[in-house]
Amino acid sequence: MRILLVEDDAMLGDALKTGLQQAGYTVDWLKDGEDGRTALAANPYEAAILDINLPSISGLDLLKSLRTTSDVPVVIMTARDGLDDRIQGLDLGADDYIVKPFALAELLARLRAVHRRSQGRAQTVIRHGDLELDTAGRTLKRSGTWVKLTAREFQILQLLMQRMGRIVSKGDIETQVYSWDGDFESNTVEAAIYSLRKKVGRDLITTIRGVGYVINP
Numbered sequence: 001m002r003i004l005l006v007e008d009d010a011m012l013g014d015a016l017k018t019g020l021q022q023a024g025y026t027v028d029w030l031k032d033g034e035d036g037r038t039a040l041a042a043n044p045y046e047a048a049i050l051d052i053n054l055p056s057i058s059g060l061d062l063l064k065s066l067r068t069t070s071d072v073p074v075v076i077m078t079a080r081d082g083l084d085d086r087i088q089g090l091d092l093g094a095d096d097y098i099v100k101p102f103a104l105a106e107l108l109a110r111l112r113a114v115h116r117r118s119q120g121r122a123q124t125v126i127r128h129g130d131l132e133l134d135t136a137g138r139t140l141k142r143s144g145t146w147v148k149l150t151a152r153e154f155q156i157l158q159l160l161m162q163r164m165g166r167i168v169s170k171g172d173i174e175t176q177v178y179s180w181d182g183d184f185e186s187n188t189v190e191a192a193i194y195s196l197r198k199k200v201g202r203d204l205i206t207t208i209r210g211v212g213y214v215i216n217p
Contacts, residue, residue, distance in 0.1 A: 033057035169212035
């Protein structure tokens with residue numbers, strides 16, 4: 001899942017980006033509210049984490065602008081004494097908030113929860129045939145046996161299973177799985193799909209030549 005982090009504190013932003021990446025997320029990190037607005041308008045993020053106190057425009061103004069065009073899930077970060085900000089953020093359309101200082105594990109749990117709600121799912125496990133993909137634990141079982149996936153393989157499989165029955169283009173996969181500073185080559189997606197088929201079954205992922213990939217229900 002590709003998310004946008006907008007936080008102007010360099011130390012906190014770097015720590016959050018690192019932690020989120022280690023948890024398997026693709027992260028674009030910006031420090032300016034106006035840059036965040038531009039990025040949200042130009043990229044199909046699946047979630048955003050916004051600090052309230054940002055340069056150029058505040059996180060609340062950014063959220064207000066975003067909600068005129070998008071319903072992407074948003075978690076706002078606020079100071080412990082910012083009750084009015086939290087209330088205003090929720091009224092403006094934030095899906096959740098987290099109070100600084102916080103544990104990374106709590107932020108990850110809140111991200112998973114808002115994303116599940118946006119997908120119309122209450123559970124963390126997606127099932128298909130003999131597969132059980134746990135989006136919270138970031139694990140996969142096939143016929144009850146653990147299957148080891150790389151972070152990229154897990155992200156691609158999660159994307160395809162969440163959009164089951166819909167064709168996902170190579171471009172969509174690249175957009176969701178690779179950040180601006182990520183390295184990928186022209187055959188990176190094809191190589192990951194090939195590896196996934198070896199682990200989960202050759203017939204699970206169907207290639208629609210010239211269009212993309214799909215997991216049929």
